[in-house]
Amino acid sequence: MNIVVLVKQVPDTETERKLDPADSTVDRAASDGVINELDEYAIEEALRLKEKHGGEVTILTVGPEQATDSIRKALSMGADKAVHVCDDALAGSDALQTAYAIAQTLGTLEYDLVILGSESTDARTGVVGAALAEYLGLPQLTLANKVDVDGTSVKIQRQTDDGYQVVEATLPAVISVVEKINEPRYPSFKLIMAAKKKPVTKLSIAEAGIDADKVGLANATTQVVDFAPAPPRTAGTVVKDEGNGGVLIADFLASKKFV
Amino acid sequence: MDFSKDTVHEDIRQAVRDLCAKFPDEYWMKHDQSQEFPWEFYNAIVEAGWLGLTVPTEYGGGGLGVTEAAIVEQEIAASGAGMNGCSAVHIGIFGFEPIIKYGSEDLKQRFLPRLVSGDLHVSFAVTEPDAGTDTTNLSTFARKVDGGWLVSGKKVWITKAQEAERLILLARTTPRDQVAKKTDGLTLFFAPMDRERVTVRPIPKMGRNAVDTNELFIDDLFVPDEDVIGEVGKGFKTILAGLNAERVISANAAIGIGRAALRRATNYAKERVVFGRPIGKNQGIAFPLAEALIKLDAADLMCQQAAWLIDNGYPAGRQANAAKFLAAEAGFFAADAALSVHGGYGYSKEYHIERYFREARLMRIAPISQEMVLNYVAEHVLGLPRSY
Ligand SMILES: Cc1cc2nc3c(=O)[nH]c(=O)nc-3n(C[C@H](O)[C@H](O)[C@H](O)COP(=O)(O)OP(=O)(O)OC[C@H]3O[C@@H](n4cnc5c(N)ncnc54)[C@H](O)[C@@H]3O)c2cc1C
Ligand SMILES: Cc1cc2nc3c(=O)[nH]c(=O)nc-3n(C[C@H](O)[C@H](O)[C@H](O)COP(=O)(O)OP(=O)(O)OC[C@H]3O[C@@H](n4cnc5c(N)ncnc54)[C@H](O)[C@@H]3O)c2cc1C
Numbered sequence: 062m063n064i065v066v067l068v069k070q071v072p073d074t075e076t077e078r079k080l081d082p083a084d085s086t087v088d089r090a091a092s093d094g095v096i097n098e099l100d101e102y103a104i105e106e107a108l109r110l111k112e113k114h115g116g117e118v119t120i121l122t123v124g125p126e127q128a129t130d131s132i133r134k135a136l137s138m139g140a141d142k143a144v145h146v147c148d149d150a151l152a153g154s155d156a157l158q159t160a161y162a163i164a165q166t167l168g169t170l171e172y173d174l175v176i177l178g179s180e181s182t183d184a185r186t187g188v189v190g191a192a193l194a195e196y197l198g199l200p201q202l203t204l205a206n207k208v209d210v211d212g213t214s215v216k217i218q219r220q221t222d223d224g225y226q227v228v229e230a231t232l233p234a235v236i237s238v239v240e241k242i243n244e245p246r247y248p249s250f251k252l253i254m255a256a257k258k259k260p261v262t263k264l265s266i267a268e269a270g271i272d273a274d275k276v277g278l279a280n281a282t283t284q285v286v287d288f289a290p291a292p293p294r295t296a297g298t299v300v301k302d303e304g305n306g307g308v309l310i311a312d313f314l315a316s317k318k319f320v
Numbered sequence: 321m322d323f324s325k326d327t328v329h330e331d332i333r334q335a336v337r338d339l340c341a342k343f344p345d346e347y348w349m350k351h352d353q354s355q356e357f358p359w360e361f362y363n364a365i366v367e368a369g370w371l372g373l374t375v376p377t378e379y380g381g382g383g384l385g386v387t388e389a390a391i392v393e394q395e396i397a398a399s400g401a402g403m404n405g406c407s408a409v410h411i412g413i414f415g416f417e418p419i420i421k422y423g424s425e426d427l428k429q430r431f432l433p434r435l436v437s438g439d440l441h442v443s444f445a446v447t448e449p450d451a452g453t454d455t456t457n458l459s460t461f462a463r464k465v466d467g468g469w470l471v472s473g474k475k476v477w478i479t480k481a482q483e484a485e486r487l488i489l490l491a492r493t494t495p496r497d498q499v500a501k502k503t504d505g506l507t508l509f510f511a512p513m514d515r516e517r518v519t520v521r522p523i524p525k526m527g528r529n530a531v532d533t534n535e536l537f538i539d540d541l542f543v544p545d546e547d548v549i550g551e552v553g554k555g556f557k558t559i560l561a562g563l564n565a566e567r568v569i570s571a572n573a574a575i576g577i578g579r580a581a582l583r584r585a586t587n588y589a590k591e592r593v594v595f596g597r598p599i600g601k602n603q604g605i606a607f608p609l610a611e612a613l614i615k616l617d618a619a620d621l622m623c624q625q626a627a628w629l630i631d632n633g634y635p636a637g638r639q640a641n642a643a644k645f646l647a648a649e650a651g652f653f654a655a656d657a658a659l660s661v662h663g664g665y666g667y668s669k670e671y672h673i674e675r676y677f678r679e680a681r682l683m684r685i686a687p688i689s690q691e692m693v694l695n696y697v698a699e700h701v702l703g704l705p706r707s708y
Contacts, residue, residue: 130330137331248335250369250382257328 062116062210062232064107065170066140067163067177067189070094070124070131074182084278085285086153087183089125096131099178101138101245102238106208107176108139109243114210117141119170123151123162129261136256137248143259144170148266153278156184160192162276166269167197172233174215179204179237190237200230206241329391336392339368340399345672348404351530352675357483358408358530361401366438371412375420379432385631386565389414390572390623397576398583400672403679404530406573407479411442414569417562418488418508422550427510431486443484443513445536446559447477453692455490456502456556460538462491462509468544469493471511475536477686481520482532487511489543490555499553508555510547517541527678564640566687568626571619571647574683578616578647578654581676585609585658588671592663599661608657615650622646638701641693648683648690655680 072078076092096104107118120135120143122128132143146166154162167175175197180187194201205217206225213232218225220239248256266273274280300309314320343361351358365371373389375381382388392413396405416435419427434440451458460473471491481487487509494505519537550558586609589600599605626639655677659666666673684690698704 130327133327133331134334137335247339247368248331249367250332250335250373252369253328253331253335254382256331 062110062114062173063119063171064110064116064174064176065119065121065167065172066100066103066107066135067175067193068100068104068120068122068131068135069097069178069181070122070128071097071181071183074098078183080285080288084153085288086278089127094127094131096134097178097181097183099180099182099238099240100135101178102240102242103176103178104135104138104140105243105245106205106236106238107174108246110174110208110210116173119144119172121163121166121170122146123154123159123166125152132261133256134248136259136261137253138246139252141259143261144264145261146264146266146269146271148264148271150266150273150277151271153281154276155281155283156186156188157192157282158276158280160189161196162266162269162271163189163193164196165271166264167193168270169264174210174233175199175235176208177235177237179239190235194235197235200234201237202228202230202234203237205236205238208236208238208242329388332388332391333395335368336370336395337399339364340396340401340405343399343401343405345400348401348530349669349672349675352404352527353529353669355529355532357532358401358404361405362408362438365409365412369436371409371438372416372432372436373413375416375432375436379428380436381432385627386414386568387624387627387631389565390569390627393569394572394576394579394620397573398579399576400580400676402577402580402676403528403573403682406570406576407528407531410569410573411444411480412438414565415442415444415488415562417565418549418558419510421561422508422558423510424546426546427549431510440485441480441483442486442488443478443481445475445478445481445487445489445511447475449474449476449535453689456496456506458490458492458506460489460491461495462493462507462543464493465542468542469507469509469548471509471538471541471543473538475538477523477533478520478536479531479533481513481518481534481536482522484513487513487518487536488549490559493552493555503556505553506555507552508549508558509543510549511541511543512547514541526681527675528682564626564636565630567640567644568623568630568636570683570687571623571626571644574644574647574651574680575616575620575623576651577676577680577683578612578651581651581655581658581673581680582609582612582616584671584673585612585654585661588665589661599663605661608653609661612650612654612657615646615653619643619646619650638697641696644688645690645693648680651683652677652680 072092073095079088079091081088111118118140120132120140122132123146177190202217204220206220207218209216215234216229219228370392372381373384377383393406448458462469462471489509489511493507496502499505517539521535522532589605590598592599622643626636626643629636629639658673659677662671662673665671699706
């Protein structure tokens with residue numbers, strides 16, 4: 062079974078993250094790039110499925126030159142090879158355009174499953190999986206916290222607020238995962254050394270079959286009109302207990318929709 | 321000279337950092353206090369394949385050099401694990417040099433693969449109560465018997481002897497007054513730790529308490545001939561095989577502790593407000609931290625040069641000793657500065673600085689004292705007459 066894992070490089074959440082005031086895109090030079098956290102769970106799940114069913118795990122990244130660091134890490138975790146779509150024309154692409162670019166690139170690959178994180182820590186749109194499935198005309202299984210493959214079908218547990226749903230589809234399919242699904246492994250020493258020799262295919266948009274008119278900031282379907290830093294935290298609400306403290310707290314929680 | 325980024329080194333650094341992040345300062349404080357060996361950490365290091373980094377690949381090891389082993393130990397120490405973390409895994413990462421360089425094929429086949437799999441625990445048993453720094457004066461004696469040797473004597477400061485299955489043990493096989501050179505007549509053994517014959521007594525100590533260090537009383541311990549490392553009578557030369565490298569790697573541990581202390585102190589100096597402003601605004605607080613960083617970086621460069629020389633087969637006595645000296649001073653300076661920055665809180669356990677401080681102090685004594693480093697440089701580099 063061949064699995065493609067979609068890996069995005071994002072600014073490290075441990076560092077201060079910035080937007081570039083010139084074009085409102087993420088300022089990637091301002092902080093270190095790391096693998097989007099949920100994508101590590103996607104990689105881990107793909108590796109586990111490979112260990113069980115055989116086949117190959119391919120990393121697919123659409124992103125700038127420096128994303129090679131994240132690709133190397135994915136290979137050090139144990140993926141077999143990588144495809145890196147890297148082209149200046151892609152700069153500023155939004156979620157839909159990225160999904161389109163990924164769909165086109167997948168057209169050049171053979172796969173039974175596509176696994177991705179359910180959202181990224183930078184943009185947090187959470188729509189790439191859905192848009193991709195639509196472009197590819199494939200079933201999508203979202204928010205998976207458990208995946209089982211049986212022959213030509215795949216069954217997942219789809220995490221919900223109060224439990225899970227069981228969703229089943231035929232292969233090939235697109236699966237997005239949540240962090241409950243597994244515990245990602247560390248790159249081991251041997252795999253770090255082996256990663257150096259694993260093939261990374263670098264593609265321009267032309268080579269990946271991506272139409273230049275459909276990607277990039279100028280052709281984006283969404284636009285960032287303005288942005289502002291999050292307001293500083295305000296002083297909390299103090300509840301004074303005059304016999305009705307419990308009720309006041311319950312009211313407060315209800316007003317915030319916690320209960 | 322080439323200081324461009326080496327991706328393998330960066331990846332090693334990041335992978336060790338990620339692994340260590342699962343073992344926070346609280347884990348190390350707890351183990352330092354309870355004096356329990358950090359098994360969870362040890363096992364995680366084994367699982368990720370970091371043991372046997374310098375063991376040749378044909379025996380299942382990593383086939384890398386001192387440069388990489390040094391990166392691993394600096395990262396472990398810098399995570400806040402300090403010497404508790406480094407000493408727990410040190411011999412497994414680097415410590416088998418005498419066997420790798422001088423051991424028989426049989427010894428290598430029997431033991432190197434087990435080092436990599438992490439189930440072989442070994443102690444390095446050289447120091448003795450009545451010899452100390454004067455190694456050739458050691459009195460543990462191995463008497464030749466049929467098929468092997470019977471070892472008797474005392475050793476002190478032997479780390480991990482509670483866990484060890486084997487001792488890399490240096491003993492006299494010809495009395496000192498019967499050899500031409502006092503470095504002759506010593507033999508290195510890979511001695512089985514027969515607990516019927518070796519009494520192990522832990523030494524209560526100032527720091528690094530998650531890993532035991534012990535006194536050993538050895539009484540007619542049998543070591544078969546095939547467990548002699550290198551040539552009989554040439555044990556001193558055999559043990560020198562890894563000493564320069566050892567210095568560079570422990571120097572990196574010292575730098576790591578310094579970096580851990582500096583990281584905490586810098587954060588604290590930004591956050592702690594007295595006299596209506598963050599204490600880091602006072603140059604009396606800021607300058608020692610800046611100086612600590614400069615000293616650590618300078619020591620790091622010396623370490624990198626020494627490691628490069630060793631890995632490329634050049635003599636490195638001068639550089640390795642200088643690296644050890646600078647790193648031990650820089651690590652201690654940083655820990656001390658961090659303590660001052662924390663004021664009274666630096667003296668409490670809660671902020672971990674006092675633990676770094678106790679461990680940084682160790683690095684000025686072991687694995688070789690600063691004084692003996694200076695003796696080496698005075699005598700062997702400057703050509704001054706030997707004072708002892
Ligand atoms: C926590 C810990 C773990 C250790 N683990 C191990 C281990 O696993 N295996 C092992 O074999 N050893 C181990 N050691 C021993 C360590 O290597 C020795 O303590 C160290 O080499 C110093 O020897 P000594 O303690 O006998 O000091 P001594 O030889 O008694 O020296 C005392 C002091 O005098 C100084 N001095 C001595 N002679 C001279 C001279 N000629 N000129 C100037 N100054 C001099 C020394 O530098 C030192 O400061 C460990 C020590 C510690 C503290
Ligand atoms: C074992 C112990 C026992 C103690 N017993 C008592 C006791 O019995 N009673 C009691 O009242 N207190 C006691 N103390 C508290 C002690 O007096 C304080 O720890 C000490 O005064 C420092 O205050 P601090 O820890 O809050 O440090 P901070 O005020 O936070 O200072 C941290 C660091 O910043 C430096 N700093 C701060 N401001 C400046 C500045 N303007 N310029 C330059 N440097 C600056 C300080 O010198 C210090 O190095 C005790 C402390 C200890 C460790």
